[in-house]
Amino acid sequence: MPNQDTMSPETLSFLRQRRSHPSVTMSSPGPDDDQIRDILTIAARVPDHGKLSPWRFVLYPSEQSETIGAWLAARCESLNGPLDYEQRQKELTRFQRAPRVIGVVSTAAEHPKIPIWEQQLSAGAVCMNLVTAAAASGYVSQWLTEWFAFDEEASRYLGAGENERFAGFVHIGTATQPPVERQRPDLAQLISNWTQAD
Template sequence: MIDPAALELLKTRKSPKVFDLAFPAPNTAELDSMLAIASRVPDHGKLTPWRFVIFEGEARERAGEVIAAVFREDQPDADADRVDIERTRLARAPVVIAVVSKAGPHAKIPEWEQTLSGAASCTLLVLAAHAHGYAATWLTEWYAYDPRVRAGLGLAENERIIGFVHMGTLARPQEDRPRPALADLVLRY
């Protein structure tokens, strides 16, 4: 049976600009619902090779200090405005959820499949936000790949950030971007 509401939800989800995410933010119950949905992904071997780290309130600023400190270490001549851009990376949206990969060697399940499971979790997280009436953007910028930032955010040495999902209420309408033509993407045998 076709579910028109579910199809419309999938057809209308889009990634807004992070600067267009405003309060109100999802509350704890809504976040728990979104995370439960994001956990329902293909997971070969039931390893749960990912986890979630929620940044809200002052935690966004504390994480920003970690990012800014690493940036200043690498860019000692950067002016205060540029450092402030880095400091506010996780404060632009009301809530940011890091999806953290715990993928590792396994006798039967390749690390690649484990990582893809975490990426699928990011996808479901942005869809769950949309279903709850919020907007979300999945970003991975330089600090997601920096081991000093990861350590400063409390990640283990073997953990990687798959993405930061920024979410909140859409502050203004967004134009949809052009989508690729299916004829350019699909090959039928």
């Protein structure tokens, strides 16, 4: 039987209803520096085989969002050719959509005991904890990767080091509209009972 003293119906209800908000629908205010520190403290409480902390955070100052956007637009154009007005505006404003943007960098590396895959999973758990902590703090969030997470030159510009990669960018702000629920997976199609092979 579960320990009745540790059960929290409010927490379970919160987790059942948590969902992402599109970053383009966010506005100010975002969490202040003290709240960000608390959110990141919670984000870092994840399974971490070997206590390696194979991840780290990059905070992007809002006053630098235009500079970042201009660089991304130029890089996108160098990769794909001239951008039309709509695509250029999309690149220019990627880091302006939410008042706070946090990059989660996976620092997974070869280790004699801990597989890289386990280290990468830990970075994914950090991202999930981060969006959950942001929601519990009264904000909305969205965990995104987007093309620049997979482009080496863009990743370096945004703060990833050699042999590092972004697990994602978490956008945090205040909701401007109610969340729209999406269809969730049918668990009956995702659960199986193990049976021993013949």
